[in-house]
Amino acid sequence: MKIERIEQIPGACVCYPQVHSDSRGSFMEIFREETLGMEFVQANHSKSVAGVLRGLHWHRHQADAWYVFNGHAQAMLGDLRTPTDEPAVASVDLTGDEPKVLFIPPGVAHGFLAVSDVDLIYWVTGYYDASDEFGVGWDDPTLNAPWKMTDPILSDRDRNNPKLEWDEIKLS
Numbered sequence: 001m002k003i004e005r006i007e008q009i010p011g012a013c014v015c016y017p018q019v020h021s022d023s024r025g026s027f028m029e030i031f032r033e034e035t036l037g038m039e040f041v042q043a044n045h046s047k048s049v050a051g052v053l054r055g056l057h058w059h060r061h062q063a064d065a066w067y068v069f070n071g072h073a074q075a076m077l078g079d080l081r082t083p084t085d086e087p088a089v090a091s092v093d094l095t096g097d098e099p100k101v102l103f104i105p106p107g108v109a110h111g112f113l114a115v116s117d118v119d120l121i122y123w124v125t126g127y128y129d130a131s132d133e134f135g136v137g138w139d140d141p142t143l144n145a146p147w148k149m150t151d152p153i154l155s156d157r158d159r160n161n162p163k164l165e166w167d168e169i170k171l172s
Contacts, residue, residue: 001015001016001017001018001029001031001032001035002015002016002018003015003016003035006077006090006092008079008088008089008090009077009079009088009090009105009108010079010105011103011108012077012090012102012103012104012105012108013036013102013103014092014100014101014102014103015031015035015036015100015101015103016099016100017029017030017031017099017100019099028099030067030099030101031065031067031101031123036063036065036103038063038125039125040065040123040124040125041124041125041126041127042123042124042126042127042128043121043122043123043124044121044122044123044124045119045120045121046118046119046120046122047117047118047119048073048112048114048117048118048120049114049117049153050114050115050116050118051113051114051149051152051153052113052152052153052154053112053113053114053138053147053149053152053153053154053158054111054112054114054155054158055076055109055110055111055112055135055138055158056076056078056109056110056111056135056136056137056138056143056145056158056161057109057110057111057134058078058080058106058107058108058109058110058135058136059106059107059126059132059134060107060132060134060170060171061106061125061126061129061132062124062125062126062129062132063103063104063105063124063125064103064104064110064122064123064124064125065101065102065103065104065122065123066094066101066104066112066120066121066122067094067099067100067101067102067120067121068094068095068118068119068120068121069096069099069119069120069121070096070117070118070119071096071114071115071116071117071118071119072093072094072096072114072115072116072118073093073095073112073113073114073118073120074091074093074094074112074113074115074147074148075091075092075093075094075102075111075112076089076091076092076109076110076111076112076113076138076145076147077089077090077091077104077109077110078108078109078110078136078140078143079107079108079109080107080108080109080136080169080171081107081108083166083169085142086142087142087143087164089143089144089145091147093115094112094120096119106171107171111138113147113148113149113152115148115149134169135158135161135162136161136162136163136164137161137162137163137164138154138158138161140163140164141163142163142164143164
């Protein structure tokens with residue numbers, strides 16, 4: 001499996017599975033825990049219609065691994081681990097046509113825009129724990145994330161996520 005580090009966000013990476021195809025179809029290994037160096041304990045499926053933006057969310061202790069098996073999602077990452085005037089931000093396109101797994105370490109805000117209808121499977125390193133789930137505005141001016149859409153469909157929760165306040169972020 002080829003691994004490409006995301007330069008702006010230490011610890012984040014994109015893994016490219018090897019696809020084995022023949023006349024019957026295809027097979028691929030999506031990821032291995034040993035490749036990412038973490039144990040995953042729960043898998044989730046997120047289904048979104050085109051135009052939905054989910055996030056930005058972040059965790060102190062949980063890492064995520066995302067895989068889009070249908071559609072096109074623009075994933076966005078914002079590094080919240082070190083206070084700075086210009087936090088590192090990275091955009092990664094995930095599509096069902098080009099298999100890849102996005103690994104998101106703890107302390108990195110993450111979300112995605114459904115560019116088309118999208119099915120995303122994601123694995124997490126911790127069982128759901130509301131006390132370890134935080135948000136920051138998808139349109140936060142400090143992060144200045146380069147989304148492909150300026151008027152997405154948002155949940156009330158994501159619409160009301162707070163602006164980035166470094167004094168409020170405690171990663172330990």
